[in-house]
Amino acid sequence: MKKTKETKNVETDFQKMVRVFLKSPFGIAGGIILIILYLMTLFAQFISPYNFTDLHSKYRYLPPTPIHWIDSKGKFHIFPFVYGIKEKRNPITYAMEYVVDKNEIYPIHLFVHGESYKFLNLFRTNVHLFGISPKAHGMLALFGTDKYGRDLFSRTIVGGQVSMTVGLLGIAISFVIGIIIGALSGFIGGTFDLIIQRLIEVLMSFPTLPLWLALSMIIPPSWPSTWVYFGIVTVLSLLGWTGLARVIRGMTLSMRDKDFISAARLAGQTKIKIIIHHVLPNIMSYVIVVATLSIPGMILAESTMSFLGLGIKEPMTSWGLLLSNAESLESISLHPWFLIPGAFIIIAVLSFVFVGDALRDAFDPYQYERK
Template identity: 35%
Template structure:
């Protein structure tokens, strides 16, 4: 049962990440390509039925035109439908960052099709959303990996060796738990020159959010190690002349796998949010590189907030990603718990 739920969440997440990883293929345009003639274009809805009531099998959109008697209100130009073309050649990109390609899932004939509308520079929001996910999710992944690496290192050493080492490391961890990481990031960012290359900024963010967050998973892992090292099979192996390193690596650390996986599913979205917060405030990866935080930073302007509602849409599209991780984390948690219970009941009399 738990296993089925777990697989389901994994498939959902794999699908969503597939879209982002292969952003070049699924997005019709280059995310940095500007079109100053079509600024703040509303999203174009996909249609299957034309005004006369005929059903078309090829989806189409209508271009936007200004309403005759208004300065800025637009309406759909139903006289000129733009059919969607599938598997078209378009802008050059590198699939997975390696393979040069120019095939896109869909595109228009001569006019651009912007399903999520365009931003202040006429850039396609849909393409920017997919490409932006690459930056934000990668930051989440790498940040979580760094945090879990540090947390496992500190937690296992503290739990396994115990005594004064444990005391010292855990007081140190408490110090880190008390640190307000957002302000720490502000402070760190303040020391660096204003204009940092996107790559440098990216790794700076990952380094800081990864290095600050280790305390919580570290304490959890310490707890698991603490109980694992007292188990009889660890004692038995020590009795065969095993070294501490052997015991930690072969018997104790495998016990922490469930906690580490659950923590990863919790930390990745948390760190994606951290990256978004920073980029939203302009401290993250700088423009024109798209990231989810950069997309949302448009909303800082009052005029955007009031007039261009479709600039919210990226936020809405991020929700499934976070829900996916939430579901994954809870089913992983459940699996770890059932595993523990099953093992305890296996013992019989104690």
């Protein structure tokens, strides 16, 4: 324990941090998954074989289409393919059923021309990463389709755009609110601090669900879906800053009595500048950890709201909204693939938790001491 003081460490804080972070397999895995998820949402329309709003009335409730390499005659294909699909009425139940037509083979190609969309909102194109011929009698529905015959895979990927960004944006806003209120509360102290702390306690003791209900009622139903999206972000961050503010206040309090802060005061530095130059840089690493660990809460909150029909509205979509397809036991038992978006929520949330934990270890100064 004495050694760290004795050896001059030329390694910078950042290098140390990276080194410790890279020692955590969960952290690395979480990080990689998050990078993949965000790349996926960035290029969502390019990756998805169909436009997420396009209806395919011929293929409603289509289960996930299996992908084959070997056809019914035992012949191996270099490109994976899907079989065609025919509709057939069940002679007993009179329900429409899908039958695989093994005579029709549609190979999956890369860079297929399909429905047109705006690539990264920049220019129009109809090239999709992969897909089958648009003229095919069948669909490449990796996650199945919903009751309008919309491709769930495409919808999940596009839905990720909302679900994965709502947490980031929400945390960004509550970060700013939390830092301003927390740092001021901790640094100024006294009555101001007392009032802020009680206000936070009141906010925190409200049951969240009714509060969401009330706040989402404020969002007018006539709003376009992008506005609704920002409305949701605002609601989430207005409720989410309290935890962050408390953490920042606590850390500011512990920094306030440090001698270098006193020295800055004796130099005649203003309070605001002391907070910006001395307090915040020293607590930022911890704040980032707390922020990372509160993103999952925001993702879950958005999902819950959308699931309950209080959040994102059609035609926009999110994982929570997609999950609302699976709202009844009957629906789940008939169409189990409706649960797939839920798996994405779990994976995203866990990844953030893993990354946050690894970051916490990386920032923890006691961790270095043990090395």
